[in-house]
Amino acid sequence: MAASTIAVPPTEMPLSANMRGRVGMWCLITAESTIFSIFVVAYLYYAGKSLSGPTPREVLDIPWFTSICLFSSSLTIVLAEKAIHRGDIKTFGIFWFLTIALGVIFLGGTAREWHRLIYDEGLTISSSLFGTTFYSLVGLHGFHVIVGETGLTVILILTILGFVTREHAERISVFAMYWHFVDAVWVVVLSVVYFITR
């Protein structure tokens, strides 16, 4: 057969097997985005349509501090990624821990806000359309933060125990994509709930 006289054309696509993690995570992000979009649509659709109960303007304060913390955690996770790509596990651990801490502050702030809304303002998931859509949307996001925190913590523990090395840098980056996605969703939720419809 004359196959050997013809050069094999190179694979032209930029994507190859070592891009699997990132492509897979983009797929997951796509699916999750559609889930969030529908909750946002429901929120927007029902804005102003509650039959009773407090209005957003009356009870919602813009969560400046906790939002800044969450957005900063995206920065710290990027710094952590850069550290592990360099092989600097110690710096990686420090920034990774900071990411977790900033996320915990965000969650704590959300918990405080909900406590105030439920006990002081009487806004619950069943009290009105606003209550239902607010707690569902913000809660869905919070749930994703919790899942992220769990993953972050597991990785931190593995790091402390010494199992995480430079070879895992790509996987760390893939996980970090999830965390960035959670932050991006907060940008949308923050804008819709605390600015546009308040």
Place this chain on the structure above:
Amino acid sequence: MSTSSAWAALPVVGISVTNAALASTLRSPQTSLFSPVSTPADEIYRLSLLVLAICAGIFVVVFSLLVYAVVKYRRRPSDDGREPPQIYGSNQVEIAWTVIPILIVVVLFLAAARVIHAVQDAQFPPGTLEVTAVGHQFWWEFRYPSYGFVTANELHVPVSESGHPIPTHITLLSADVVHSFWVPRLAGKTDLIPNRRNEMWIDPHVAGTYVGQCAQYCGTEHAKMLLTVDVQSREDFERWVQAEKAPAAVSDQVASGRKIFETTACVNCHTITGTAANGKFGPDLTHLMSRKTIAGGVAENTEENLRLWVTSPDAIKPGVLMPAMQLPKQDIDSLVAYLMSLH
């Protein structure tokens, strides 16, 4: 397959024979979309003929090509085993069979859009009859706001002649879940959705009784939520309106039955104008005997059926929301006598 041409002819013959049978079947029955008597149904009927013609044409062309290809390009027994010319495609052909479908699609869209506009954006002349239909689990409530009475399951409307059009404009509401109002000979269906106001209209040209039923699954007895539209001449309709406007017939002979009605749970659900009964959950019974059927159109309005219905509704319509009242036989007799007096 040398017999493939014969096999191919079979569906064609079958289709022609079925067509003839079909044509006569489709035009006759009470709920065929091919026998419209009202403008919305007329418009849809004409559109459907156009659409059917276009689609039948496309089918004949493409299916014939398919049959032709299968017959002409089949591998013959005498085949030499060489592969046929390997054609990868043809831009001209692709353009042709993209452009032609686009044109067909545009024609269909324009035809449909015209009918949508004609039906949904119609203007109503003064004198249009206003009716509000409220869907319930498993019966229809009809309110006539301009006359001030309420009836159930059988909608009476005046005939709308071309010289003197009296369309009926129906506002659609629902008391519980989603239902759908469908009387094929009069109009397409429109849904009754809770917390939402929908509308439709009919203008039947021919007097008569037209049947339909609920067309959106609404629970256990969805199949038995039947619907009748009685299209009457203007004189008959006026007479009916006058009868309905009157309060309930009172007669001393059925006083015991009336007492039972008013002291049992009946009054929680049913209204009889002029009495203490003011319930809204079930049908208005003021002129019960003016209706031809009971139980949402399921049973004829006879004494026997009334007795059965009051004793054990589940026997006629299992899963219906009216409870069995567990009354002794004598009470049932008096009650039925009372109900039968409500003309």
Place this chain on the structure above:
Amino acid sequence: MFDAQPFSRPVVVSADQDSAKPLFDRVHEWIVTVDHKRLGLMYFCYGIVFLVIGGIEASIMRAQLAVANNHLVSPETFNRMFTMHGTTMIFFAAMPIVFGLANYFMPLMIGARDMAFPRVNAWSFWMSAMGGIILYFSFFGGSGLYGAGSAPDVGWFAYAPLTSRAFSVGHSTDYWIIGILVSGFGSIGTALNVLTTMLTMRCPGMTLKRMPLFAWMNGVMALLVLVALGPLTSAQLMLLIDRYLGGHFFDTQAGGSAFIWMHFFWIFGHPEVYILVLPAFAIVSEVIPVFSRKPIFGYSIMVGATVAIAFISLGVWAHHLFTIGMTSYANAFFVASTAAIAVPTGIKIFNWLGTMWGGKIRFDVPMLFCLAFLGQFLIAGLTGIMLAAAPFDWQLGNSYFVVAHFHYVILGGIVFAVFAGSYYWYPKVIGRMLDESLGKWHFWLFLIGFHLTFDFMHIPGLLGMPRRIYTYEPGRGWDIWNLIVSIGVIFQVAGVAVWAFNVVWSYFKGNVAGNDPWDAWTLEWSTTSPPPVYNFATLPVVRSCRPLWDLKHPEDPDWKYE
């Protein structure tokens, strides 16, 4: 038959190795496997089991509807039957079958050793399986099997507020929600696996333009899954919040909206049917070229049409909602978008026709099923176009005309394509051919049954018969047609029984297949039947869309014409 030496060497498995393992170990291997072929096979078989169960549910319904005012089953039971039939067929028969075929053949066709994420693959399968088991557990709830227990009875699209706590007492709706929610996570997992595999695991030389259409169409299907399943998940979570946390998403008494459920559901529901049909196109696009002895006509156009269909399918959902009272402008828009999708779909039909044109058509069983597919899918598409004209849908929406239309697509299109695929690929998976004459019996019985049932089903719809009714009034002209429709079921059951027997019998007694019994051109035929666990001894290197054609015809290879 040509044996493609460069890509694989025969694998010798000693007979002793397998039979020596105790049964427990062999079962355990299957449970913990991450091999895409085993998972694909399990997905497929799982789907077939539920196809049969769904068929039994349909048979019960058709028996009840064969005559007017029948009393074979109670209204409660009937309502559970149609809900379970629809839910089962879509989520637990069709989707697993489609995922099973994608799982098994995508890596083989692109020259990979496995999917991108083997463990996610296994997790996804078991999640999907769990969902079905949860749903079917509902039959044992309530009063137990009698009266079909607590199985969902709200229709497969479960319109609010019928599904609210007030109108759906008991747990039937909850089973519906949770069964589908759980399997939905599995679907998303499989979809991301399929898409990532298609994008990142192709063998050297296989650019996207040289990928088999099967891979393209399953990849686009996977993308649609990722985009479309989310809205359903969200709507179901909202319904759970309403039912258990006192939420008001669909609570019309508290100002909530019933039709927002409809919109959310159908934003999922319409792309879902394209998720089911694209893999059917994928099968047909592989089988027709091989049995016409020509390459697919218009490869790039087929890819473009597929992408166009997927894209447009995201914008047509409200053609399920023409009767809910949208404005005339909204209705007109959805008429336009729905009619538009006919154009790329028609292009595909013409391209398949063009593939057969000028070829040398062999009428083996896979091709018979594909030919039936072509005629039937044509009709299905045309009834769809009719329904796209909104006023026509005002009459015929929610009637038996629609039921006939979508069964024409799903049975006449998708199931016929799946049967074609089963005859085509069984030799590859099992190593033996399915019996040809039994296959022809299956084909003709099923064809007759299908047409008896679904051709005549259009008529009651045209005569005003709505769907989801457990019985109907005599004298409306519906009786005779319902009877014919019900009789057709008998032939379909017979056909499927013949196929099932064939599958089992051929496992033991079928002719040995060899690597490439059909003289085909894609990579799965270059390895042994069944493939070794590592698929290929050395990863293939390809230069065109039909690598085996190039090997078999070195004087006239495809890459000369690229």
